[in-house]
Amino acid sequence: MSYRLGIDVGGTNTDAVIIDENLNLVAKVKTPTTQDVSSGIFTAMRTVLEEAAIPPEKISYTMLGTTHCTNAIVERKRLCRVAVIRLAKPATQSIEPTTGWPPELKEAIGSRYYLVEGGHEFDGREISPLNEEEIRKIAQELKGKVDSIAIISVFSPINAEHEKRAGEIIKSEMGAIPITYSHEIGSIGLLERENATILNAALINIARNTANSFVDALKKEGVTNATVYICQNDGTLMAVDYAVNYPILTIACGPTNSIRGASFLSNVENGIVLDVGGTTSDVGVITNSFPRESSLAVEIGGVRTNFRMPDLVSIGLGGGTIIREDNGEIKIGPDSVGYRITEEALVFGGSTITATDIAVRLGLADIGDKEKVNCIDMEFARRAHEKIMTMVAEAIDKMKVSKDPLPLILVGGGSIIINGTLEGVSEIHRPDNFDVANALGAAIAQVSGEVDKIYSLSDMTREQAMDDARKLAKEEAIRAGANPDTVTIVQQEDVPLAYLPGNATRIRVKAAGSLSR
């Protein structure tokens, strides 16, 4: 029997699980997340290995989902000095790189940027030939002055030739220096993709240190035969030596792991996940076992990016949400007693009516001292509960893409407040072990490949273009380590380009598969 070790770092807790090769849970632990993050990871790792009592060399895969990179951007600490090279001239001169960034973050990476002739049109033609001479000059100038380089060219998601060539020149002039290419990071939308590329370049050192110390710690515990993976925020994995080049892809992997874990625990491949905490609830969508991605621009540490993120909607409803009556109308929050629920909620001897108290009063949950909620008027409780359920139903409906009812998976400590039927929901699942859904999500993660291209439908049909994109995505997934027999298309969309004749359409496809072996 071989095993997998999955670890996921959250804001409050660092969770670890060990599962066997048939994906059955063997051991689970929850330890507090530490300030430096790493020592908490090591504690969780040690404890879960002890708990499982299996020979550590029997672990064949380890997966880590961590917040190191997010923290570094937010704290502006330990970031690399980055040179930004944008291949676009004469286009794009009207907006400089890092426009709109928080000044401290700009300063932390040392705003050094260059605009060079190069880049492509939407149909793949060159805007101007790549100015190789200029790039050589820049490389000479940068020697010893920066730690990392970001290369961005216009329409590189369609044609990445210039980015790759510029990288070759830099390597030949500067030797080994980390280079981030924008076509590997984001999609169409130059500024947002450029921002994500620069952030990635800035995180390279942190990613290396984190990965190295994790691998060392595993060795110390005797986990010597495992392939080490780092979790991405789309629910798939990167091999550790690959991951050190793409640290930005790990941002927000926590909620993703939680959604994937919920899907795994409940065996639901298409549905809604509702994660109810103390103060807020997150609603996410599972499509073919993967979280749906947001199509909007997202901010990371005050920087606008178009970098993929799980699509979540948060509502101000949790176990500790305060319920009150105002002019005959029942108000649900948005304020909450939060972590003080064990002192302030009625069932725990406090004096505030919370969502949890309502659930206990109606006999839907059994927690604390239920005698203490008898003072709540039954009619009031019923109306409050109805309102809570309406809030949840509306949030779920906002996230759905069609009218068809979907199964709902309930996770999170506050989920006891949800009980009864919900409009648009076919069935409610409350899986066991939901408390470690995120570490499980890490342990069961797959590997994937992605394509984002603009196709001209004047020389091919839409279906031919989709086929081409699907083929490219599958090839990518196999390159990333997926077992070819298990690779399937997990996401696809096409959006026609407005105001342009020629029927250009943008196609995005993602394929994923299980780890080989």
Add this chain to the structure above:
Amino acid sequence: MPYIDAQMVEDIAIGAAFLGTGGGGDPYVGKLMALQAIEKYGPVELLDVEQIPDDAQIVPAAMMGAPTVLVEKIPSGEEVFRAFNMLKEYLGKEIYATIPIEAGGVNSMIPIAVAATQQLPLIDADGMGRAFPELQMVTYHLYGISATPMVIADEKGNTILLNTIDNFWTENLARNATVVMGGSVMIAIYPMTGKDVKKAGIRNIVTYSAEIGKAIRLARQNDQNPVAALIKVTGGYPLFKGKIGDVIRRTTGGFVRGQAIIAGIDEFRGSKLELHFQNENLIAIQDGKVAATVPDLICTVDAETAIPITTEGLRYGQRVVVVGIPCDEKWRTPKGIETVGPRYFGYDVDYIPVEKRVKEVR
């Protein structure tokens, strides 16, 4: 004399995106260009139409092409000046001021950037009072003003001077040139006199956009209902409130056509609204009855935040309020209806003003 500062740019961007009736693109890139230009060259003087001398040379500045290309291939910033300078040379006259061609996310912002950088005033008027997809769909066209001489410029340094026999030829030639030049270009078009603007322009549109944006911003800041604030400041008709169901899109001839089905909520529960669009919203049909058509404005906003939603951004599940706003009187003339009425867009429906339609539907 009023000046456009950074805050006003933010407000105009929201207001103009609203008046874009679902089209006109996302204002983000244009807004950054305008903000950067104002930071560097100072606030832009906003001129009332009455302040322009009759013989002054006025040139509208605009972006033409796909907003999706604009956000990737950002302008060099020089194109529009090359277009301006070439047109100036050809006309042999100094340009007195610039003016927006339409109210929309992108083209409300470009003229501000041009005005700031060229140190020209911006005129508080435009040629649509909303957004439309084609070059001849402006009130200037209704008054017989020619779109040409017109200059199209790309970031590479190419410029094209067009002289055409009519404004439909201009649209056709310019649209094709746009594709060849890379899908997003800058244009200097409809050169006209101060007298022309007074006669054919839609007045106070910049101020109006700013007021709409400001009303939404203040309502959100003060925890008031932003949709109510929007209705109040525009005097528009709340046509419908509902949840978006199916959205169907298809591309024909370079334009994205489609429709969204909206299921009523609150006071509209049990009702259904069909929203047809071709980049912009064209016609709204409530339970089989036409509730509004072009050229009246049919605007979709988020039901909670009042933030405008473009037709590209329509998604299942969004809660939206659809607002109908009477268009400028100039569009309600026979030539106006012929140019941008429902029949021009292929709907076998008479144009009836939205204020009358609303009474019939209720």
